[in-house]
Amino acid sequence: MSGPRPRRPARARTAPSSPGAAVRVEAARALARIAFDGVSLRTALAEANPRIADPRDRALLAASLFEASRWWLRFDAALALLMDKPLPPKAREVRALLVVGLAQLAILELADYAVVASCVDAARALGQPQYAGLVNALLRRWMRERATLDARLDADPVAASAHPRWLIDAIRRDWPEQADAILAADNVEASLTLRVNRRRTTREALLDRLHAAGIEASAHDALPEAIRLAASTDVTRLPGYAEGAFSVQDGAAQHVADLLDLADGQRVLDACAAPGGKSAHILERAAVDLVALDSDAARLTRVGENLARLGLAADVRAGDATEPATWWDGRPFDRILLDAPCSATGIVRRQPDIKLHRRGSDVAPLAATQRRLLQALWPMLAKGGKLVYATCSILRAENEAVLAGFLDACDDARALPLPQRYGHAAGVGRQNLPGEGGMDGFHYAVLEKTA
Template identity: 60%
Template sequence: MSAIRYDPRALAAQTLASVVGGKSLRAAFAEVSTRLDDVRDRALLAALLYEGARWWLRFEVALDGMLERPLRERDGDIRALLVLGLVQLEILRMPVHAAVAATVEAARALRKPAFAGLVNALLRRWLREREMRNTELDRDAVTRTSHPRWLIDAIAVDWPEQAEAILAANNVPAPLWLRVNRRRIARADFAAQMAAAGMACRVPEAVPDALVLDSSLDVTSAPGYAQGLFSVQDGAAQQASTLLDLRAGQRVLDACAAPGGKSAHILETADVELTALDSDARRLPRLRENMRRLGLSAAVHAGDAADPGGWWDQRPFDRILIDAPCSATGIIRRQPDVKLHRRAADIPGLAAAQARLLDALWPLLARGGRLVYATCSVLEDENARQTEVLLARHSDARPVAPTLPWHVAGTGAQNLPGESDMDGFFYAIVDKGN
């Protein structure tokens, strides 16, 4: 076994380099975190990776301003290690000597001892010049907020008054929201069990099944996880089942269902007949596993929701949820790699896919039925504009304002990242006339 497996900084540097190269942060973290036995090392790895991705766009510029010669492409791990050195000093506020010494040591653990001197010299130079360099970085919005220019501009267009607050909220780690499985235990009883286990939770009045923890937690170790007493789900995502206005006996379609968070909440809420569909068959085993753990059951299909011929039995649905694939610009605080991976050019393609889903699924809704359209985006093109088009095309489509204390966005409602401690999320409700 190589030394790198035991050095969280070296492992973080290698992994962050792969995330910058295009790998999903969540998947990369899941893959490597099991290599560390010590829970403190795993927590350090998580902090380094998530803060490293969150602040990459600031500190890579800082680094380029200090390097005399650019690093070679094959030294992407050293580049990431240097960024992580700055993150430890500036964001995680670690004791200076320990952070510098451990980062230098990590260069050796990466089997690149020739870079130990550079790492040491560069971090010490930063410490001497940090004030001047931080001031310089704060002059430009990209390095001040650590967001790509296109996204700063897009947010400024759609949310001119809230833009600064959105960018700031995206840089603050999110609390952990749980959803209590009301079929198995009452929320108050579960909160008491958590408190007894030393994991005290807040009980948000406005979200009926939710509990909030300020510190993160390995959920699989919390009481009742294996017994299906709860799931992890942000408070904004927990609004879907309320907005669907579910009644026993209804036929419900969750058109973009994997990994099954909202499907499970629908089934915990009402005795409905649920079809859970997703076009990505690789994501369905996790959905099935979640259903099993929570004691729920649905008809699960792999298929393109925009091509019902392949999976629909011709019986209309009373409720349709379209939790559409989107830019994920509302959940950057949880998935900071969205800032590195998403491009302006992705948005028209996503908007076209969302329009296809709405167009194809509207005919499957029963008269008197309800369609709920949701995204975790903050961009109007993916949100209000989509349902506007649906409403303009169908004379039997009637908008219903979601009863949420959120921003009004067209006929829908928008929560912005961090508001009420929740993710950025959009909902629109469209009912079909009788």
């Protein structure tokens, strides 16, 4: 009887022969982790960046990862049309490399000869030289037959919109008249918006500094502290960043501070505070006694770092908002912000990997968590106080349904009407949809305690 066959030694990876190939190698490895392991895009990018020295190559890596994640469901479907049989699981980095190549050709519109040559070299550097010829052939075939392939892909709603079927169905159910616009907005890169720290500078002064540095920027018409940048950039290199003159925050999130109706001396709770953007905005707006709470102690480190850079201070606590006995001292709050954990379906344009990681089965457990948070936080609110309920979800099950159930069961709560500038009427709240006003999708509601 013969023994087990010896395993073939793993094929050694070789160094890429060109800088362009090195970027594709990192992009393929990172994208494989995003698509197959559930690693977040931002984590995968942060881990890959240190291995790329040239800032221009890091910019290409970021653009490639964002667009390949955004369009994965289209270009992975394209591979199925281009190949007689799928690649084996051991070739997952080659599969990711091909999606990167298609995104660079179709979305980033890079020179085809550079993309093909670098991807072929990258296949070898990934330790998969047997697929170098296939990579060359498939990318070239895509270029020759693109019109025909695009037509076939556009016939399938998932490939056409690059959204999972469950999310397409949910959007069409909840927002039938706006569904096509939402799907289109999700596939457009979000603009970069800054929030001026009014305790350190003024919007006019920061705009002057940006313009002097050659940065194209403009004031946001509807938000008093917001500045829009014409192009994405490394914000840590912008004038004013080191001294805490601004933070990065989408306009939809900046609306929350207005809804809190802040005043000096109030006691305020930010119940799900990490990474701290809204906590900082609250402190920039008024001299309040702020408790910044989050159940993830590790993420609170970032809250502290953000506040320190901005010259702000809060009582930062680790604790579960649904278990107040473990952290609350019994003193009521005048204002509570519940920026509830949610499906994040309103920020897909900013975090496109949500389309790969979120599942329809996640929504019901998230809604249950939102209900528990509301029920636990309400007794901590002072009479006459206000609780702002906000999510970056566009799904009615996480917004209208949660609030309606809470109000039906709570005798001392009433919803306050919100101005139309906060978006579409959505039960007792309002909903800004992705891309509207150049902002993310965000739901808002304000509840007042009457007794």
